[in-house]
Amino acid sequence: MLRALGAIPTLLLVIVLAFLMVHAAPGGPFDDERVLPADVEANIARAYHLDEPLPKQLLRYLAGLAQGDLGPSYRYRDHTVSELIGAAFPLSLKLGAMAMALAIIVGASAGTVAALKQGTYLDRLVMAFSMTGISIPVFVVAPVLVLFLAVKLQWLPAGWSSSSGASRMVLPVVTLALPQIAYIARLTRASMIDVLGRDFIRTARAQGLGTWTVVRLHALKPAMLPVLSYMGPAIAAILTGSVVVEEIFGIPGLGQFFVRGALNRDYTLVLGIVVFYATLIVSLNLIVDILYGAIDPRVRYR
Amino acid sequence: MKSTRLLLLFAVLSGVALCGCSGDVPDSGVVLHRGLASDPESLDQHKARSTQAADVLRDISEGLVGYSPTGELVPAAAERWDISPDGLTYTFYLREQARWSNGDKVKAGDFVFGLRRLVAPATGAFYANMLAAVTNAPAIVSGDLPVESLGVEAPDDRTLVLKLARPTPYLLSLLTHPSTFPLHPASVTEHGDGFARPGRLVSNGAYVLDAWVPGSVLALRRNEHYWNNAATALDGVNYHVVVQDTAELNRYRAGELHITSTVPPDNFAGLQAQFGSELHVAPYLGLYYYGFNLLRPPFKDNLELRQALSMAIDREQLAEKVLGRGEMPAFSWVPPGVDGYEPTVFSFAGLTRHERETLARRLYKEAGYSEANPLTIELRYNTSDTQKKIAVAVQSMWRDVLGVETTLVNEEFQVLLANMRDAKVTQVFRSSWMGDYNDAQTFLSVLKAGSAANMPRYANDEYESLMERAANQVDPDRRMLYLEEAERVLLADHPVIPLYFYVSKHLVSPQVSGWGDNVLDYHYSQHLSLSATK
Numbered sequence: 001m002l003r004a005l006g007a008i009p010t011l012l013l014v015i016v017l018a019f020l021m022v023h024a025a026p027g028g029p030f031d032d033e034r035v036l037p038a039d040v041e042a043n044i045a046r047a048y049h050l051d052e053p054l055p056k057q058l059l060r061y062l063a064g065l066a067q068g069d070l071g072p073s074y075r076y077r078d079h080t081v082s083e084l085i086g087a088a089f090p091l092s093l094k095l096g097a098m099a100m101a102l103a104i105i106v107g108a109s110a111g112t113v114a115a116l117k118q119g120t121y122l123d124r125l126v127m128a129f130s131m132t133g134i135s136i137p138v139f140v141v142a143p144v145l146v147l148f149l150a151v152k153l154q155w156l157p158a159g160w161s162s163s164s165g166a167s168r169m170v171l172p173v174v175t176l177a178l179p180q181i182a183y184i185a186r187l188t189r190a191s192m193i194d195v196l197g198r199d200f201i202r203t204a205r206a207q208g209l210g211t212w213t214v215v216r217l218h219a220l221k222p223a224m225l226p227v228l229s230y231m232g233p234a235i236a237a238i239l240t241g242s243v244v245v246e247e248i249f250g251i252p253g254l255g256q257f258f259v260r261g262a263l264n265r266d267y268t269l270v271l272g273i274v275v276f277y278a279t280l281i282v283s284l285n286l287i288v289d290i291l292y293g294a295i296d297p298r299v300r301y302r
Numbered sequence: 303m304k305s306t307r308l309l310l311l312f313a314v315l316s317g318v319a320l321c322g323c324s325g326d327v328p329d330s331g332v333v334l335h336r337g338l339a340s341d342p343e344s345l346d347q348h349k350a351r352s353t354q355a356a357d358v359l360r361d362i363s364e365g366l367v368g369y370s371p372t373g374e375l376v377p378a379a380a381e382r383w384d385i386s387p388d389g390l391t392y393t394f395y396l397r398e399q400a401r402w403s404n405g406d407k408v409k410a411g412d413f414v415f416g417l418r419r420l421v422a423p424a425t426g427a428f429y430a431n432m433l434a435a436v437t438n439a440p441a442i443v444s445g446d447l448p449v450e451s452l453g454v455e456a457p458d459d460r461t462l463v464l465k466l467a468r469p470t471p472y473l474l475s476l477l478t479h480p481s482t483f484p485l486h487p488a489s490v491t492e493h494g495d496g497f498a499r500p501g502r503l504v505s506n507g508a509y510v511l512d513a514w515v516p517g518s519v520l521a522l523r524r525n526e527h528y529w530n531n532a533a534t535a536l537d538g539v540n541y542h543v544v545v546q547d548t549a550e551l552n553r554y555r556a557g558e559l560h561i562t563s564t565v566p567p568d569n570f571a572g573l574q575a576q577f578g579s580e581l582h583v584a585p586y587l588g589l590y591y592y593g594f595n596l597l598r599p600p601f602k603d604n605l606e607l608r609q610a611l612s613m614a615i616d617r618e619q620l621a622e623k624v625l626g627r628g629e630m631p632a633f634s635w636v637p638p639g640v641d642g643y644e645p646t647v648f649s650f651a652g653l654t655r656h657e658r659e660t661l662a663r664r665l666y667k668e669a670g671y672s673e674a675n676p677l678t679i680e681l682r683y684n685t686s687d688t689q690k691k692i693a694v695a696v697q698s699m700w701r702d703v704l705g706v707e708t709t710l711v712n713e714e715f716q717v718l719l720a721n722m723r724d725a726k727v728t729q730v731f732r733s734s735w736m737g738d739y740n741d742a743q744t745f746l747s748v749l750k751a752g753s754a755a756n757m758p759r760y761a762n763d764e765y766e767s768l769m770e771r772a773a774n775q776v777d778p779d780r781r782m783l784y785l786e787e788a789e790r791v792l793l794a795d796h797p798v799i800p801l802y803f804y805v806s807k808h809l810v811s812p813q814v815s816g817w818g819d820n821v822l823d824y825h826y827s828q829h830l831s832l833s834a835t836k
Contacts, residue, residue: 027716035754039444047426077344161519162558252517
């Protein structure tokens with residue numbers, strides 16, 4: 001409980017800093033090439049409370065926040081920030097989770113196969129594929145996949161809003177997962193080769209176990225340790241990669257709103273997403289700490 | 303430890319992700335799929351600003367007057383109108399059958415309600431000065447008079463009278479702009495500023511808003527109560543928000559879009575070869591220009607230098623080689639194709655390239671620069687591939703012809719805007735202007751002294767007086783002469799370098815019929831139909 005309260009100053013600091021930073025950026029949400037007459041501009045500023053001094057705006061924002069109100073978006077004026085995040089976040093999360101699952105399953109399997117068939121054509125194929133996957137950026141892979149699978153073969157939709165079925169998830173998830181599949185495959189292969197050369201594996205084989213049984217029962221677990229350590233960077237990569245993927249496929253996800261919001265100086269939307277992520281990370285860390293405590297009594301908090 | 307922690311984080315998160323597949327839009331009947339470059343800011347016509355918002359609003363709402371596919375003014379919610387001989391009173395007669403999407407009659411009072419809300423200071427409408435010609439409108443916008451004093455009256459439910467402070471021959475074209483459309487008073491009163499959300503929005507156009515997933519799609523369906531519903535072919539229109547032009551092209555190729563909002567700038571010849579008559583390129587009321595900062599040296603009081611830089615640019619080469627999408631080289635401020643207007647052109651427009659360059663060199667010398675003492679300037683543009691290509695070409699033309707040393711400065715759009723408004727660090731900057739209505743006024747008023755959009759800070763008394771005389775002129779022909787004369791004064795002063803006039807670019811599927819190219823780039827969905835076969 002005490003720790004939960006301790007998170008509040010952290011959040012407050014993040015909010016105030018973010019607030020000051022978005023307002024410090026040159027320009028405002030309603031600046032445009034078609035500059036408005038002064039009185040029209042003044043009316044707009046008043047209607048959106050942008051004419052008030054910054055501290056007052058900050059207090060107004062914090063007061064709203066205390067009631068769980070992230071305010072109206074400046075760019076999407078018919079929608080509130082809470083609505084936008086509420087619709088976009090589950091989508092981004094689903095996309096990321098599916099990409100992550102795909103990356104682990106396919107990457108680990110391919111890596112294991114390559115390790116077992118070390119030096120064969122299959123191994124070289126997997127390695128060549130993974131090198132390509134790592135080297136080619138998402139913004140190149142996505143259009144190429146669209147060109148072949150959506151435009152030429154017409155198997156899958158090229159854009160999110162053109163279909164309502166599960167088929168629209170395929171291309172974005174694959175695009176997002178591809179570099180991670182490649183990386184995980186290489187990691188798994190290297191660590192699997194290392195593990196397979198260890199004494200305990202030789203012992204297992206000497207007991208007459210078949211290759212797959214050895215891998216399944218003895219080698220897989222230790223071989224996956226480096227992959228596990230890679231999860232952190234992988235999650236980060238998928239989160240940032242989703243911005244590009246969301247834009248290319250027209251997916252109304254959080255990444256797209258964050259980037260557009262920053263470019264449009266949509267103060268409330270950018271702030272809202274920052275506040276949302278900050279709260280999420282802080283509270284998830286709390287939950288994880290509590291889970292740790294439950295799992296391992298040594299780290300139980302007093 | 304750290305990775306386990308992250309894994310747990312992700313596991314908790316994934317548990318939260320149940321199903322995010324909201325926003326599936328119904329797809330029944332004949333539905334047209336159009337690309338839209340960005341979400342509308344709002345479907346409240348007074349909070350909307352972009353051309354994208356206006357495109358959607360023209361489908362779901364209807365003003366007094368509209369445009370035909372080829373760009374002629376046609377009656378819309380009003381079936382006819384009278385204009386008084388002095389040009390100061392417009393009387394509109396509304397259609398008996400005009401209906402809101404909930405079946406209510408469209409009354410003249412709904413227009414009064416809409417127009418009053420447009421100018422009311424509390425609304426903060428972006429186009430509040432759209433109807434500045436209407437009696438008392440500017441004073442209401444600035445808060446000096448109450449909204450009731452606006453020169454708009456509804457003597458009965460089917461008659462609307464607009465009283466103007468000055469003759470405005472282009473008034474009818476202003477009334478095709480969504481900001482001047484009527485509002486359903488009951489729903490605005492009930493929902494306040496949130497009246498435009500899906501499920502609430504009551505509109506009077508051929509379509510109604512069915513669903514809107516921001517960042518993805520807007521779905522419109524047929525308005526059964528629309529007065530001309532019998533002539534409306536499409537049952538629905540889906541506007542798909544596609545930010546990237548290459549992604550839009552792919553979706554068109556995949557058969558997911560019938561009409562694109564634009565085409566990618568690269569490989570235009572390839573597109574022409576591939577799509578032939580599906581590619582529609584048409585002149586558009588838009589100008590791309592470089593402005594000089596006239597408040598500071600070296601361009602302040604240095605006409606020769608401004609002329610030299612302008613003449614040294616080979617606009618034909620820029621339009622054909624650098625852009626190459628049918629753009630027209632610009633030698634005037636007002637684009638060709640404006641109703642009843644003959645743009646004046648620069649005196650050097652008729653010269654050959656060689657003659658222009660010779661003249662440019664002479665003026666450059668007269669301005670006090672030479673090879674030994676070259677001009678060094680900064681050229682600012684907003685970060686984008688197209689802007690960069692043009693800036694690099696201009697940089698090299700200035701270097702080759704005059705020996706000018708140009709530094710290219712690219713800035714994020716909002717930063718460039720802020721710098722242009724400050725007029726402190728800018729020297730030469732990129733900008734553009736798109737016509738709001740089909741009249742030379744929409745371009746010439748930009749460079750009036752005191753206009754907020756006058757980025758070069760141009761000021762010339764002769765120009766002001768000609769614009770003033772044009773504004774008070776009832777006779778359209780004489781008014782045009784004043785405007786043309788004003789443009790001549792403007793061009794002689796060279797406050798800007800017009801580079802090229804924009805074109806509209808769309809891919810239109812052969813399935814679509816009823817499409818017409820026009821300078822305003824308005825394409826009402828109600829004029830379009832779709833054949834079943836590909």
